[in-house]
Amino acid sequence: MSTPEEVAPDADAVTRFDDLGISGPVLAAVRDLGYETPSPIQLATIPTLLGGRDVVGMAQTGTGKTAAFALPILERLDIAQKTPQALVLAPTRELALQVSEAFESYSARMKGVHLLPVYGGQGYGQQLSALRRGVHVVVGTPGRIMDHLAKGTLDLSELKYLVLDEADEMLKMGFAEDVEQILAQTPEDKQVALFSATMPAPIRRLAQQYLRDPEEIAIASKTTTNTNITQRYLVVSYAQKIDALTRILEVEIFDGMIVFVRTRNETETVAEKLRARGYSAAAISGDVTQVQRERTVSQLKAGKLDILVATDVAARGLDVERITHVVNFDIPTDTESYVHRIGRTGRAGRTGDAISFITPRERYLLKHIEKATRQTPTQMQLPSTEDVNVTRLARFDDAITAALEETARIEAFRDIVAHYVRNHNVPEGDVAAALAVVAQGETPLLLNPDDDPLAKAVEADGRPRRDAKERAERGPRTERRGRGDYAPYRIEVGRRHRVEPRQIVGALANEGGLGRDDFGAITIRPDFSIVELPVNLDAVVLDKLQGTRISGRLIEIKPDRGRAPRREDRGSSYDRPRRGDDRPGSDKPRKPRHKR
Template sequence: MITFESLGLEEGILASIQQLGFTQPTPIQEKAIPVLLQGTKDFVGLAQTGTGKTAAFGLPLLHLIRKEDKFPQALVICPTRELCLQITNDLNSFKPKKANISVTAVYGGTSIVEQIRELRRGTHIVVATPGRLIDLIERKAVDLEQIHYVVLDEADEMLNMGFKDDIEFILKNTPNRQSTWLFSATMPAEIRNVSKRYMDKPFEITIGKVNAGNANIDHQYYATQHVNRYETLKRIIDFNPGIYGIIFTRTKADAQGVTEQLIREGYDIEALHGDLTQQQRDKVMSRFREKSIQLLIATDVAARGIDVSGITHVINYELPDDTEVYTHRSGRTGRAGKSGISLSLVTPKEAYRLRQIEKLVNTRFHKMDIPSGKDVCRKQFFHFIDKMLSADISHGEYETYLPLLKEKFEHVDKEEIMQRVAALEFDRFLKYYENAADLNLRDDRRGERSERTASREPRARAAGDGNYQRLFVNLGTKDGFYKASFLQFILDMSDLKKDVLGRIDMKEMNSWIEIEGAAAKKMMKAMDGKNFRGRKIRMNDADSGGGRRK
């Protein structure tokens, strides 16, 4: 097993990262750190966001810095204020505790005078956004003559934001650099051109496939009509009561409009777009990081550089115009080894763009059914019950009132109490979803046959180029399952990966599962005859007469 000790880092840095809980390097760290520690090689690292890139370049920088020389020796350029601050905080946490290494962040939206003062006091590493750094260069407030190491982080993001000329200007103003390190999630032609012009035979590594999606992210889509897009979004949010996510829109008008609608309906949500002042933006991000709000709606420009841990869902309210932008959106979840969901609302007109994105990230998107009103109510109910049963009752002043509480409920039976709790908690949901329409499209126009045809015969699909077999199982929504939990249950039972599965069709009492033929026997062997909540599971080939649709 590769360890940080074996990579060649100095003892002080090893002690710091050990205190942070770092035990084993990620793939990008394992491959990059030994190369970057040489300090003389140009480097290109292609890896998705959330793979540990900051430590991959930050630890070697701290190792290479000459602590006795109090002038800028390393420059990290990144696209946004948020990422600039995040990198600065990370470097400060990585650096040896007793080492007097100074890291200075310079970025727009705040006093340039104070940043100039800090630079004049002396610093070792400058972390900067391009615009503010150029201002400082033109004011002769920063000396880049002795910069030895230049890091371009999120290089593709910077080019997408129009910083190409700025980057070239900055590189021309660091004439004595010994090495340039470029990190990017994707490799468009512009990145390749920058590496050819300003780097000398760079050592290049790729973690995963170029442009490929993070393996920890489940990519899903919901087929809907444009007129139902907002209602579909609302239903998905209601169906995921523990959601902590970012919703992406294409325009700031959409971001603001959807936010206002959801706020009127009682949701904890804020918008992040270009019309906000820096102070307003900081306030929104602070509330989001503290989880005072569950959801953030953002445009792509406004969300660039956001790195918030624990995001469970990324929702593409509209697919981006540029397919590469999808990679950056989805990369906000599934970070640091955690799993996440990136889901998209797709109208028939957007089907072609969805296929393009699938090819780009080399990942198959799973088609999900838009939850019915009953599904939403069931999910909310079980979430509330689980939350209530897991509540900590080991302490609290309420014990004083227990005798009075017992007296109040003396003549009320347990079933009536449960009914009254449900009525208080779910009255709004029950009324809203009582006669909710079915929002699912019967043909999402992606070349698939209608549900009616799909229900009668197995299909061959592109994923894996395998023939799909349909299995019947006597478990359904009445057993407390919803689509996602049922998917996790059958994968856990069978020890299979979700890539072997096709469409899952759930009814109240039974379900039908499309699965690659090669994996069907393993799933049946793992599940058929086992017990679930006191009754025997029956699973067999749906087309051999063992299972009939109701």
């Protein structure tokens, strides 16, 4: 590889995208999005990729690297070719979805471009139909891409461009072998772009083996954010986000708020759920007309609307003094977007609050945010039922106090209540309580502190994971966690299907959002396998796993209640690999678990 070209983000020269070789509908889409000048990574990378050379980009998340590789790909796309021309590999479904959305935005002015996100948790039917119709760009996680390759449903024989995004994260998550197998099944003359925040030895080996004389570009990030903004985060699963947001809205004192989501479809979904829960909320995305956008923003400024649910594109340039809070319902993997989002509050010397929802699999983004903003977000706790009840009682008291000030109406109702008391011989206090019941409706005023499944679920998601050093100090897993913490599940793939433990871990982790600590022993038998998963596995997660395929076969996962096999019936048996033994690039073989 060539010597890294260090690029600082405060370069003096002003360059436009058309100066880099971007033109036509791609350039028009970039201008529609409000981009004026390229970021340093874009400035250095786009001409290199347009020139046909491989690239290794060392840049933190948030430097604008998605556009750095997406724009050159779209600029040279052959619409007539129906087999995939570009493949982007990303470590998580969240990043794959975000990259796919970016491609969609950049290709908005192009006709006939077909993009497909491929990741766990999404039905195969939709993906297979799209692949049969013809797809130009595929963005996916390594596990699901491997699955399509094994089934023969993804043809990479005419691939021209391959991007490895967040390569270091992919290797940390154990995808090293999958990535190499995918690379091995692509044409030799393709162009490759590899992006990584760090450059450990395994990444360098990968670049040296699969890239041809790449230009290495290093970006020094200097992104900072307003110190008037208090940054907090809550670790919560996707399924719990709307309930967690509702509880936060109950106890937070806010004036105006922007809730950021990833896709335009989700803006209306979240806004509708908030309206159903009694909040004044509206949605804006890139699809709304300028007239509608201006009307919605005017309502927000005037106080007729309290919550705006928006995408990054729709909120670009938004400056409303009332915004006291920004909530990242979907955390962006791009820290530049994160800084722009939370910058909608705390403007002109005012203070502001930014709250981010982070799923357990997105914890690694906290380090990127901390490095980019020079601030450490504080982990917050989900407001308790007691917090909510105190707030509700205070509002109830305020409502009574306000009503008492309407003396004329109070006097009229006083006579009505007195009439009821005389005719029914009921104390006035009971009548007042009955009227409160009528006003409240079927929904209880107060939450039950002894029945709070949301708090238990969020607490489990937010429990910090031990780092490698602490795990090593605590010894092997069998010493840390009892066998009773796991339950056996049977899946219908085994040794004769050439399945390996890493494939099982990768597939189940991707489809169900599981972490490595969620896996116990894996026993591979001739026709099926037994996987130990947490005893308290959520039914929603198990339901997601039902559609999982490994090596092209539906796994049909179910609790295992069969007899213990005789010694001679047992197949290969493995313990869940410990981090220290399963690090990317390690040549140390996994040891079988010996049973007595």
